[in-house]
Amino acid sequence: xxxxxxxxxxxxxxxxxxxxxxxxxxxxxxxxxxxxxxxxxxxxxxxxxxxxxxxxxxxxxxxxxxxxxxxxxxxxxxxxxxxxxxxxxxxxxxxxxxxxxxxxxxxxxxxxxxxxxxxxxxxxxxxxxxxxxxxxxxxxxxxxxxxxxxxxxxxxxxxxxxxxxxxxxxxxxxxxxxxxxxxxxxxxxxxxxxxxxxxxxxx
Amino acid sequence: xxxxxxxxxxxxxxxxxxxxxxxxxxxxxxxxxxxxxxxxxxxxxxxxxxxxxxxxxxxxxxxxxxxxxxxxxxxxxxxxxxxxxxxxxxxxxxxxxxxxxxxxxxxxxxxxxxxxxxxxxxxxxxxxxxxxxxxxxxxxxxxxxxxxxxxxxxxxxxxxxxxxxxxxxxxxxxxxxxxxxxxxxxxxxxxxxxxxxxxxxx
Numbered sequence: 001x002x003x004x005x006x007x008x009x010x011x012x013x014x015x016x017x018x019x020x021x022x023x024x025x026x027x028x029x030x031x032x033x034x035x036x037x038x039x040x041x042x043x044x045x046x047x048x049x050x051x052x053x054x055x056x057x058x059x060x061x062x063x064x065x066x067x068x069x070x071x072x073x074x075x076x077x078x079x080x081x082x083x084x085x086x087x088x089x090x091x092x093x094x095x096x097x098x099x100x101x102x103x104x105x106x107x108x109x110x111x112x113x114x115x116x117x118x119x120x121x122x123x124x125x126x127x128x129x130x131x132x133x134x135x136x137x138x139x140x141x142x143x144x145x146x147x148x149x150x151x152x153x154x155x156x157x158x159x160x161x162x163x164x165x166x167x168x169x170x171x172x173x174x175x176x177x178x179x180x181x182x183x184x185x186x187x188x189x190x191x192x193x194x195x196x197x198x199x200x201x202x203x
Numbered sequence: 204x205x206x207x208x209x210x211x212x213x214x215x216x217x218x219x220x221x222x223x224x225x226x227x228x229x230x231x232x233x234x235x236x237x238x239x240x241x242x243x244x245x246x247x248x249x250x251x252x253x254x255x256x257x258x259x260x261x262x263x264x265x266x267x268x269x270x271x272x273x274x275x276x277x278x279x280x281x282x283x284x285x286x287x288x289x290x291x292x293x294x295x296x297x298x299x300x301x302x303x304x305x306x307x308x309x310x311x312x313x314x315x316x317x318x319x320x321x322x323x324x325x326x327x328x329x330x331x332x333x334x335x336x337x338x339x340x341x342x343x344x345x346x347x348x349x350x351x352x353x354x355x356x357x358x359x360x361x362x363x364x365x366x367x368x369x370x371x372x373x374x375x376x377x378x379x380x381x382x383x384x385x386x387x388x389x390x391x392x393x394x395x396x397x398x399x400x401x402x403x404x405x
Binding site: 008009010011013014015020028029032033035036037039040042043044048049050051053054092096098100101102103104105107108111115128129130132133134136137140141160161 | 250251252253254255256257259260261263264268269270271272273275276277279280337338341344345347348351352354355356357358359361362364365366368369372373375376379
């Protein structure tokens with residue numbers, strides 16, 4: 001009996017213009033071919049056409065991303081929020097071009113910081129929805145220690161009048177360690193919630 | 204003749220044993236055959252392994268138009284799919300064992316799982332061998348690479364969601380603000396008309 005490793009389905013594939021194509025119109029096959037072609041494209045720029053081991057990471061990209069971040073921070077401190085958002089967005093785009101064989105944890109950490117910073121810049125411009133979207137990613141990627149991100153999430157939700165959600169976000173943040181700012185904001189949200197309830201019951 | 208009666212008395216037990224053994228053997232062979240046939244007809248745990256099919260199809264393409272770099276790319280993608288499947292298997296193993304002990308699931312499911320598990324081992328060995336054939340020592344790191352790739356995909360998916368989240372939150376917020384300002388305007392107008400003593404028709 002043939003072993004299961006000897007059995008496979010021969011697919012009609014052809015190699016034209018540096019890419020693999022197939023006459024089969026199976027969506028699963030087509031999307032997989034796309035991924036193979038994308039990987040091929042990446043490997044063409046690598047010595048020996050084999051992905052290098054995850055470490056060591058070439059330092060150029062990390063340095064460029066770090067520069068975007070510090071430039072963004074400088075713009076933020078000058079009150080130039082639009083410019084800061086722009087810089088952080090560039091940094092994010094650059095982090096997303098990391099080859100997939102590099103440590104995923106590195107990408108996660110970079111994105112977490114950049115999105116948290118961009119959220120802060122958005123908040124300074126009262127862009128609460130954008131801030132919420134950005135900082136939610138930061139919180140998802142790094143639960144602790146990340147009290148600033150938890151605070152920003154609570155703040156954005158509070159400013160949009162979503163008090164219940166703000167309360168939840170802040171309480172969630174406090175699960176990962178006591179933080180004075182988080183506690184203060186939670187107190188504010190609680191007061192607002194009480195006021196709201198009092199108003200509703202009297203109405 | 205002394206032997207005859209003892210021979211006759213032996214026929215009964217011997218034939219009894221023969222019938223017993225015969226039926227046992229027949230039952231066992233039938234049972235095993237049926238079980239094997241059933242196992243073979245069971246649905247596989249995973250859908251077809253497209254990435255593996257692509258790699259092996261390329262490997263067996265004999266016109267020589269496919270460069271080695273493409274084979275390597277196909278092997279990397281195959282390894283990534285293997286890691287995804289391996290994660291699924293590991294995750295379902297414990298819960299499946301528990302369900303099996305409680306009797307919540309049938310033996311069929313367990314047979315299917317074990318077969319998938321065995322095939323997985325063979326598949327991993329095969330990929331390592333292929334990788335080492337291209338470059339000495341690649342087999343030791345290809346699954347590390349594949350693992351990073353799976354994690355990258357997850358991170359990217361989440362990061363891509365930020366833009367759509369921002370759009371939906373923005374739409375909600377703008378609508379809410381518009382509604383609030385309209386209500387405010389309405390109130391103002393109402394209070395104005397009250398003080399003017401003019402009835403405003405709708």
